[in-house]
Amino acid sequence: ETGVTQTPRHLVMGMTNKKSLKCEQHLGHNAMYWYKQSAKKPLELMFVYNFKEQTENNSVPSRFSPECPNSSHLFLHLHTLQPEDSALYLCASSEQGTGGTEAFFGQGTRLTVV
């Protein structure tokens, strides 16, 4: 248990579906992240929120829509996804702003788009 909880752990959705991934942290961190992890590829940073404000959007397609209602919760809304979006989606949190602070990861949501 890392202090970062993600739900659901597994999700299968069709290309026309709409679903949301949820992340929750109770570590008092000021930054939260969404990452995409595909097989044999580096972790891809998708979005960064610092004090609830989005500070990074790394050219992510608009079919992924993040929401950060407060500093403890982060959502990733999904709609009209493509099969190549199938991957492990990881949420993380950290105390951003100073170097050397480790990120704490959730266990991820394994997403399959059919």
Added chain:
Amino acid sequence: GQNIDQPTEMTATEGAIVQINCTYQTSGFNGLFWYQQHAGEAPTFLSYNVLDGLEEKGRFSSFLSRSKGYSYLLLKELQMKDSASYLCAVEDSNYQLIWGAGTKLIIKP
């Protein structure tokens, strides 16, 4: 561009020693992390190096050479539970983490 290189896969024997290398080219440097990720689980923090030299933590050690853009993770007295992926990540000048693709370590009896 920014780039982190590490071997895709390594195999070692239980009880032995293994060294996993990581080379990097990034926009600035504010430190290098190693994370461990067991299959189906979250990555967990192993070590952080910001100055040159060796940091030892039990069976695991991490080394950094900033002039060479190089780090390694050294695992001693390997145990079966050490079978996992090991991720190298560099914190760039904006304090963003740039990740390698990970090295899958297979431990054989």
